[in-house]
Amino acid sequence: MSATFEWSESNTVSETITDGIANVNFGSNDSSELDTATYPIVRGSSSFEKYIRAKFSDVFTEISNIIFWKSAGALVTGETIKAAVNVAFTTPSSTANADSAVPTTEGTALSLQSAEGAATIVYGASGVSGYTGYIRLQTSSTLSTPTGAGNQKTFTMQYDEV
Numbered sequence: 001m002s003a004t005f006e007w008s009e010s011n012t013v014s015e016t017i018t019d020g021i022a023n024v025n026f027g028s029n030d031s032s033e034l035d036t037a038t039y040p041i042v043r044g045s046s047s048f049e050k051y052i053r054a055k056f057s058d059v060f061t062e063i064s065n066i067i068f069w070k071s072a073g074a075l076v077t078g079e080t081i082k083a084a085v086n087v088a089f090t091t092p093s094s095t096a097n098a099d100s101a102v103p104t105t106e107g108t109a110l111s112l113q114s115a116e117g118a119a120t121i122v123y124g125a126s127g128v129s130g131y132t133g134y135i136r137l138q139t140s141s142t143l144s145t146p147t148g149a150g151n152q153k154t155f156t157m158q159y160d161e162v
Contacts, residue, residue, distance in 0.1 A: 005157075009052050028047065046097075049093055049137065051089050054066070055132075061122070063121040064160050070156075076150050081101065081137060082101060099136060
């Protein structure tokens with residue numbers, strides 16, 4: 001049997017965790033799978049930060065070499081996406097953070113640890129959650145960014161499983 005992978009997002013002051021999310025829509029609200037038409041990002045501002053992570057379940061021996069990058073989707077004029085990995089969860093904010101631009105190639109991908117700070121996630125190990133560390137994402141725009149929804153992007157998480 002192999003591991004089951006799902007995305008998880010954490011939101012709000014008291015950290016509400018939503019496993020099995022289908023999208024990571026950025027917007028002017030701190031909620032998972034938000035409707036961008038209802039909560040658009042105002043030109044010249046930033047979205048609320050997204051705190052996402054991978055969750056591994058079912059039967060596996062070890063998950064290792066976990067990396068993350070933006071693999072597809074063009075940025076529109078004035079748009080940036082910032083990312084940091086293995087960060088502590090804090091209440092998401094729409095204040096622009098100082099993270100670096102999200103990598104756009106496998107060769108520059110960000111390396112993830114387990115939620116407990118280990119290089120691997122070992123099935124059945126005492127005290128292991130099956131989660132990776134948090135990935136904090138935020139998109140920002142300038143006044144030259146076109147109005148309306150941005151282009152769709154694809155984020156990739158790659159890992160080795162034994």
